[in-house]
Amino acid sequence: MSKRLTAFYWMTVPAVVLFFVFMTLPALQGIYYSFTNWNGFGKHYDFIGFRNYANLFTDSNVGNAYLFTFKFAIVVTILINVLSLLIALGLNARIKARNFFRGIYFLPNILSVLIVGYIFNYLFSNVFTIWGQNLGIHAFSTNILGNENLAWIGVVIVAVWQGIAFNTILYLAGLQTIPASLYEASNLDGASRWQEFWRITFPLISPFFTINMVLAMKNSLMVFDQIVALTNGGPGRATQSISHLIYIGGFQGGEFAYQSANSVIYLIVIAIISILQLKFLQGRESDM
Template identity: 45%
Template structure:
């Protein structure tokens, strides 16, 4: 009887888990294994034949100057955008949690960029960089603003950062506000009795207690920025030249424009592994600094 009941229970669990396991295998495991096999072929994405070439694509990735340039741009862009968006979002969140007039209106205004499509934002800012800023520069006789930033190899990078930080800060503000509101007011009152000033309260109380929020925000922002694609397509297309070509845009160009689907898949898997490693490092560093009340 016990064996029969155990067998029935096991079958019940299997039947319960079967739909989820099938979907997991179908939409996650199989695509990853298929992509890994494809990355070890010279498939052009069109023909039916594909030759197995082993790890040749992976060896070529790290000798490809175009990939190294795209990776350098992507890392630089992701680090700067992540730092700026988190600093701005935390500053705005600190201001919005205060009891000020029209606080709810300001919250809605700052969150508005988060609900817009990245492509729509890109095309709007493209018109701003093309027409509005140069016009203002001419009217105000400011030479630095008279140039179209997107057409300048040195300034196009910073134009992308400006747009990215403007939108990315919106959703991060909400996360930081949620973290700030979990800090008991009594902690600040006790610190004030001990003579703590505003800066000491921030560095000694606020910052340590919102490290979980900082962890979430930095990981989300870094992951999103390392996979940047929409902004670049809408604003620069990877130009001028290859100055703003990210790794994700390179993957698209290799697979669909240059008919190097196998090599492009290898680049995609290298980027995936790189993002995983960066995320693990971020979590291991920030989790050690987390403080619980």
């Protein structure tokens, strides 16, 4: 082995050590504690086997959190990909100052999620309600974040607004890989814009569509910051996501071991959904 290759291997050691200390080791500790009744304080606890895992399937709070998270993730994933693809198609067209607009659309991605959430919390609570009252629009005259049936829509709006930015950039990268000669040939054949999209554009950017769908679904299933900034899981538990339930129950409710078991199930669910998405969407890529 050459000295240069050896140096490259040694350069990876700090990264591997840091990843193990801050990622792998805490995950293994969480799995270990999930088989105990530890409340997060003190050194005394007992091993109780799979009791925590069994109790998860009969806990109504856990069930409600999973239902909300799945509903939220599906809606957000669809909206983010549809809107970001439409924006990317528009930005990829020959419009003036398109680089300026690309920067504007990417701006939400570099902002802190918590800061954006608190800003929208103020807008929903004060600005939008005043506009609704002045314009006589009843739907906007009250804060939707305080409505048990509508609060989740406010969280969706914020998540979609910020999530569109990254997906738009990926779609733009995919659109730029398509040769212009294909569109010129389709124009000569008299193809419509709709036919161009389904026969040329979408099949050629399908790998980017796969990545965007998986990333959007994964990020939506892990929603936490928006919940904390906008509703803190309320009203009641109407907008409590799985991540928020694990945090509140584990660090504030004395359920450290119980929520550790919940986090293990949560990890398995996200991994299964991501794998199924990849297999299904990549299978569609090969059919196009």
